[in-house]
Amino acid sequence: MAEGQSFASTSVARHLARGVIGFGALAGSVALIPVLGLGSLLLAPAGLLALRGCPTCWAIGLIQTISRGRLKRSCVDGRCELTVTDRASRDL
Numbered sequence: 389m390a391e392g393q394s395f396a397s398t399s400v401a402r403h404l405a406r407g408v409i410g411f412g413a414l415a416g417s418v419a420l421i422p423v424l425g426l427g428s429l430l431l432a433p434a435g436l437l438a439l440r441g442c443p444t445c446w447a448i449g450l451i452q453t454i455s456r457g458r459l460k461r462s463c464v465d466g467r468c469e470l471t472v473t474d475r476a477s478r479d480l
Contacts, residue, residue, distance in 0.1 A: 395449030403453045410438035
């Protein structure tokens with residue numbers, strides 16, 4: 389992933405809402421084929437839009453949203469470390 393690229397949302401609730409809408413639309417687009425015919429596949433692009441392109445990106449964003457402010461990545465001389473930030477520095 390490129391430096392600074394993030395799939396995170398502003399809150400966990402907002403990210404989960406996007407997931408419910410996205411996965412619901414994707415599942416509905418397939419499940420409603422017997423009822424609505426191939427027109428139900430029009431829900432698929434709406435689902436992908438809610439997931440910002442792909443379900444994997446949504447899952448990565450969920451992890452980033454949950455860990456935002458709790459983990460810090462630092463790279464020195466090609467060696468990267470992931471450390472847990474202390475609560476005092478997070479609250480500033």
